[in-house]
Amino acid sequence: MGIERAVAELGVLIYPGAQLAAVHGLTDLFGVANRIAAEHQSAQLPLLRVSHWQAEAGHTPQRVYDSHPGPDGTLMALLIPPSIGGFCEGQASAPLIRWLRQQHADGATLGGVCVGSILLAESGLLDGRSATTHWTSAKQFAERYPRVKLNADTPIVDDGDLITTAGLMAWSELGLRLVDRLLGPSIATGTARFLVVEHSDSASQCGSNFAPILSHGDAAILKVQHWLQANGAVEVSLSVMAQQAGLEERTFLRRFRAATGLKPTEYCQHLRVGKAREMLEFTNGTIDHIAWTVGYTDPSAFRATFRKITGLAPSDYRSKFGVSPAAVLAR
Known part of the structure; x- marks a missing residue:
């Protein structure tokens, strides 16, 4: 009889032009983390439920994939992958922006990779906050979003409930950050080792970066x-x-x-x-x-x-x- 584990749902957004390699890569990364966590046979470690959310022009994003189908609940985190083609106006539709703001208001941690950071800036959630973005769009980003504290030379800015990364391939580090938060640094390190991807070892040696609990409902x-x-x-x-x-x-x-x-x-x-x-x-x-x-x-x-x-x-x-x-x- 299996151990009953809490479930933490991690959403991945699929918007027009989203890099599907990142969407499926994050899904695989969380799957590997689940497998490593299961080996510990601990009820304290949550099961990572991965869902994909399709954003069509003019419509609120809808769930189109669920790794562990079950009752609908609130997202623990929502990840916005990069786009090889860069940012275009059609990606930030009004229904999508409202939905992003609602997920944040409901307690989800939002993470943006490259263009994903721009979508977060479009939502206004980054106003007054620190963030980073891809070097090719840093100048335009600073001009378009003057209220955001842009740290363009920093590869990742983990601001607790909002995480932004600068590199197109930084989705792996973003995913590992969330594994670190939810399953602990040793499982994050093990996941990185299995996938043979780079991961900062500061968390495993000095404790995880501060990860505030946001899904409490108060x-x-x-x-x-x-x-x-x-x-x-x-x-x-x-x-x-x-x-x-x-x-x-x-x-x-x-x-x-x-x-x-x-x-x-x-x-x-x-x-x-x-x-x-x-x-x-x-x-x-x-x-x-x-x-x-x-x-x-x-x-x-x-x-x-x-x-x-x-x-x-x-x-x-x-x-x-x-x-x-x-x-x-x-x-």
Whole structure:
């Protein structure tokens, strides 16, 4: 008799011009991860249910493939693959944009590869957020979406509920990020090894990058989580967070911890350290500057918190996982 496992549905969008190699590659990647997870025979590891969603012009996307058919539920994540032909206006239809916004509002993590990042920008979800995109469209992206904080030299920007990647083949790293979140770093590493694809080992050695729980169903708390991701949890207080949620402080504290598994202060620490890890990997800013950028006025407090969460001092983390500017530009 098999072990009963929770199900996490991961949607893959098929829009006009989408790279089908990425659609099927992601499906295979999650299938391999499921197989490796099954070998552990643990009920704590969810089964990854992969669905394909076809976006036709003028229509809301519809499910056209389901790896494990079952009752309809909310998507844990939605991945938007790249397009070899680049972005064209017809890809961002009004029904598709509304649907993307609704999936995000319902708690799905959205991930865009190359043109997928542009579709996320078209939806407005990236306004005020950090993102990356393919180098060939960086100039036009910056001009068209001035409210997005574009980091064109960064291969992947993991902003918790929104993940963007710059390379056409970066769908594999995006998929592995989600495997890391849902099944753990060892299974992500095993999946990458089986497929013989590159995968950053910072997660396996220092714990997964911060992956907020978004599928809890508490709309007031989800609103605050999206707000914290947008402002980087910088200069926030309990009273301000409670106000954002429209709740009394004690009620907010109780519901926030029940929904996310963390106290608001712990949640903000993880969010800030997650952003700091990215900066340490892909930029050459001083550690004090990074501490200030992610919301710490006391660099020593930042160093202590960073070490507590990752097990490494910021300087050691950079030495181990940092990428030189030349290497970043070449990717």
